[in-house]
Amino acid sequence: MLQTVSDAGPLIHLAQISKLHLLKNLFKQVSITTGVKREVVDEGIRLGQTDALAVRKAIEEGWIVIHDIPKAMASAAKKLAEGENLSRSDSETILLAKESGTEIILVDEKPLSDLAKMYGLKVWNTWTILLEALSKGFIEIPDIKSAINELGERRHKLKTKQATEILEAAKLIASRRRETD
Numbered sequence: 001m002l003q004t005v006s007d008a009g010p011l012i013h014l015a016q017i018s019k020l021h022l023l024k025n026l027f028k029q030v031s032i033t034t035g036v037k038r039e040v041v042d043e044g045i046r047l048g049q050t051d052a053l054a055v056r057k058a059i060e061e062g063w064i065v066i067h068d069i070p071k072a073m074a075s076a077a078k079k080l081a082e083g084e085n086l087s088r089s090d091s092e093t094i095l096l097a098k099e100s101g102t103e104i105i106l107v108d109e110k111p112l113s114d115l116a117k118m119y120g121l122k123v124w125n126t127w128t129i130l131l132e133a134l135s136k137g138f139i140e141i142p143d144i145k146s147a148i149n150e151l152g153e154r155r156h157k158l159k160t161k162q163a164t165e166i167l168e169a170a171k172l173i174a175s176r177r178r179e180t181d
Contacts (some may be wrong), residue, residue, distance in 0.1 A: 004023075005066075011064075012055075020058060020148050023058075024058070027104075028078050031100070035092050036089055080094070080095065105124070107124075126156075134174060
């Protein structure tokens with residue numbers, strides 16, 4: 001059983017704000033498909049994206065693990081991609097998570113998240129990861145605020161209501177954490 005499988009979005013977003021290490025802190029190991037590796041690392045490096053280098057380093061360190069998709073799963077992924085209007089990489093990620101009994105799938109795209117939930121998978125997005133890292137004491141509220149600002153500058157901007165809700169949740173988590181310390 002794989003504990004965690006990730007799509008490209010959370011890897012890119014966390015690497016962009018220098019918080020990719022939180023995945024290692026939270027899960028010890030994260031699995032990705034070869035398609036996600038191509039999308040994040042190979043294409044990212046080709047485009048000169050520095051976040052791609054951080055993900056490549058995590059792969060080299062061995063805590064992000066690449067899984068080849070077996071032929072039977074690749075065929076099913078192709079059908080799923082066509083049927084749900086997904087990229088091949090996205091459909092492979094969902095099927096890898098489902099077939100391996102993954103506890104959590106990391107996904108930022110709403111349609112992919114909805115489909116993963118239909119497959120019975122527990123979905124975390126970048127904000128869930130950051131809030132969980134806050135609850136474990138790996139980061140603090142200023143890190144959440146910084147993430148909202150930095151990702152907003154990189155086209156992952158939240159609506160004001162969403163940003164407010166995340167900050168309120170962060171404050172609640174931090175206060176609960178202080179009560180138990």
